[in-house]
Amino acid sequence: MHTLDVKAELTVEVDALRVLMKIIPGQKIAVAVANQGMTNLIAMVKVLITRLRSVGAEPFIITAIGGGERLSADEQRHILETIGITEQAVGAPIYSTKETVLIGESPQGIPVFIDRYAYEADGIIVVNRTKFHIN
Secondary structure: OOOOOHHHHHHHHHHHHOOHHHOOOOOEEEEEEOOOOOOOHHHHHHHHHHHHHHOOOEEEEEEOOOOHHHOOHHHHHHHHHHOOOOHHHHOOOEEOOOOEEEEEEOOOOOEEEEEHHHHHOOEEEEEOOOOOOOO
16 A cells, blocks of 8 residues: 655655745745645645745745635634644744735626735745535
């Protein structure tokens, strides 16, 4: 039986994308973390934070909670903490806010907003999974 080495696999994948080469030391990078039951989520986020720090970035976690518009900032943060995403576990601060910034609108005229912390960051990396819904 083959055991997956999450740290090694993620390191290879991140390095292959050459994303880290684009980061300038001192840049603040938002890592958006969702709560969708991903296997090895804590390990993946920790590896990503470590790799970002290795190139001089200043990473931080922001909440990307599904249905989060109904939850307070503290409730969103609490959801991440209940699945093990804590500042101590992943090595980065968690910022959560209900404040948003209007960044434009869709072709249909629908306003598009982004989390204020994400907007103020120099870059954003989303840690999420695609979940297909079949009717």
